[in-house]
Amino acid sequence: xxxxxxxxxxxxDFDSDVPVYEQIxxxxxxxxxxxxxxxxxxxxxVRSLARNLxxxxxxxxxxxxxxxxxxxxxxxxGVGVFVSPQADQRCRLDRLVIVEEKLREALExxxxxxxxxxxxxxxxxxxxxxx
Numbered sequence: 002x003x004x005x006x007x008x009x010x011x012x013x014d015f016d017s018d019v020p021v022y023e024q025i026x027x028x029x030x031x032x033x034x035x036x037x038x039x040x041x042x043x044x045x046x047v048r049s050l051a052r053n054l055x056x057x058x059x060x061x062x063x064x065x066x067x068x069x070x071x072x073x074x075x076x077x078x079g080v081g082v083f084v085s086p087q088a089d090q091r092c093r094l095d096r097l098v099i100v101e102e103k104l105r106e107a108l109e110x111x112x113x114x115x116x117x118x119x120x121x122x123x124x125x126x127x128x129x130x131x132x
Contacts, residue, residue, distance in 0.1 A: 025064045034092040044082045
């Protein structure tokens with residue numbers, strides 16, 4: 002069975018507004034960005050990853066197809082799926098964009114809840130200590 006790095010083994014949020022395939026894609030990008038998968042490293046097989054994440058294999062096929070279209074991975078027929086040589090740099094950039102988007106969304110919620118800067122800073126510090 003393929004080794005699956007941390008981040009690809011945690012349960013998905015099926016109640017999230019973010020589609021499951023996008024959650025998986027982001028996790029793979031994060032894994033590449035933190036070099037859990039280095040260039041030319043083989044990714045888990047479709048079946049293995051689907052089994053670990055408890056999703057339909059077609060979902061993983063879609064994720065891999067999308068990542069291949071983004072030129073982050075490439076396929077070798079009959080061998081597997083591999084990380085593209087330039088993927089780590091692009092994934093590090095994508096990771097920042099993804100996290101910034103989520104932080105902006107959280108700030109919008111905080112502002113709608115009428116939290117002031119001091120409350121936000123205290124909340125941020127508490128959350129940082131908890132993670």
